Amino acid sequence: MTDNCLELIGEVIKPPKLSTSPAGIHHCQFVIDHRSMQTEDGLTRNAFVRMQVVVTGEQSQSLTRDLTAGINVKVRGFINRHESRNGNPILVLHAQQIEMIN
Secondary structure (H helix, E strand, C coil), X not given: CCCCCEEEEEEEEEEEEEEECCCCCXXXXXXXXXXXXXXXXXXXXXXXXXXXXXXXXXXXXXXXXXXXXXXXXXXXXXXXXXXCCCCCEEEEEEEEEEEEEC
């Protein structure tokens, strides 16, 4: 089995949305934008990604209680495929660590 680990720094663009599943499991969802300059094959290019982030379980409230739109965060976790309401596949970052960045 190979590792699935992603670390992404970005700006929270949508405030966190808290919910509880019918089984009583807490979830928090929010969206971050990442922008950076990357070098690829000796050329510099702009990189942009908008990523949905999900935090599940007991840690969801403690990891996300201070999140507001406009702050920068470093999120570490794993990516997983979800489906949008219209059936399109999307990648979602399941956060295991969230760090506020000044």
